[in-house]
């Protein structure tokens with residue numbers, strides 16, 4: 001292909017993004033950045049660039065990050081084992097200290113640093129700050145039975161004021177999934193980052209929730225992975241939930257919570273594919289899995 005043709009194609013690509021830029025201008029998009037999607041430094045830089053791109057394109061991105069593998073690595077270093085029940089980390093006090101240190105002190109700082117190479121945008125906060133997230137202790141459900149898993153919280157209240165203020169100031173909030181208990185103000189909970197992202201998306205009345213992970217989307221036939229579900233409604237997802245393997249349960253429950261809470265679309269995308277977020281937001285090429293509230297909701301394409 002000659003260089004003039006290449007240049008023309010690039011210009012076409014840019015102009016094709018116009019309807020989506022206009023549709024999402026000024027809209028809030030919550031991006032959950034999973035620990036498994038952030039293992040490669042090059043991909044981390046691409047993630048930061050993409051978030052800054054969204055900001056310059058007129059959207060209001062909010063990042064909620066995980067860090068499961070990073071927590072696991074640190075626990076191993078101090079001789080503690082990672083245990084999960086129903087997709088959630090069993091969290092005693094010693095584990096909670098490490099979860100908080102790794103998420104707030106390490107993973108959050110890394111993401112903020114990478115984004116801020118492009119400008120003074122990212123501000124790191126924890127769900128504890130300004131009472132952003134309040135949580136209650138939550139047991140895991142294993143075979144339908146509640147099992148105590150320690151200091152794990154379910155978000156019961158979101159005061160999104162601090163995030164809204166940062167967004168109004170043109171910043172990119174980067175949020176760690178830690179929350180305070182109501183009342184004594186001393187107990188701190190480990191909140192699954194998918195759950196935190198969904199709660200925040202609802203609290204912010206976001207236009208989209210994007211879950212970046214290490215797989216193309218939700219597979220109907222996991223682990224064979226031949227049948228990717230590109231779109232499903234909240235009620236279809238609800239019927240599927242009891243059959244899902246535990247890793248996907250918090251993620252898909254979070255998508256359900258978001259759309260039931262008024263977020264028009266929740267997406268599970270492959271964070272290992274550098275451009276999946278751009279394709280999802282700015283083109284009609286459906287990637288990953290999209291969850292919508294109702295069957296008759298448009299595919300996420302450009303409105304008439």
Ligand SMILES: Nc1ncnc2c1ncn2[C@@H]1O[C@H](COP(=O)(O)OP(=O)(O)O)[C@@H](O)[C@H]1O
Pocket residue numbers: 033034035036037066068194212213214215217218219220221222244245246247248251
């Ligand atoms: N039905 C399914 N479709 C896709 N992935 C699944 C499914 N069931 C279980 N998984 C597993 O869930 C993983 C994603 O969840 P998780 O590891 O918690 O990601 P993250 O760290 O991004 O939150 C996938 O890598 C895959 O191994």
Ligand SMILES: CC(=O)N[C@@H](CCC(=O)OP(=O)(O)O)C(=O)O
Pocket residue numbers: 033034035036065066067068069071087088089099152153177190191192193194
């Ligand atoms: C309760 C619970 O499971 N909390 C998670 C919080 C981090 C997280 O969710 O990280 P990913 O998004 O990378 O999985 C944990 O301790 O691993």
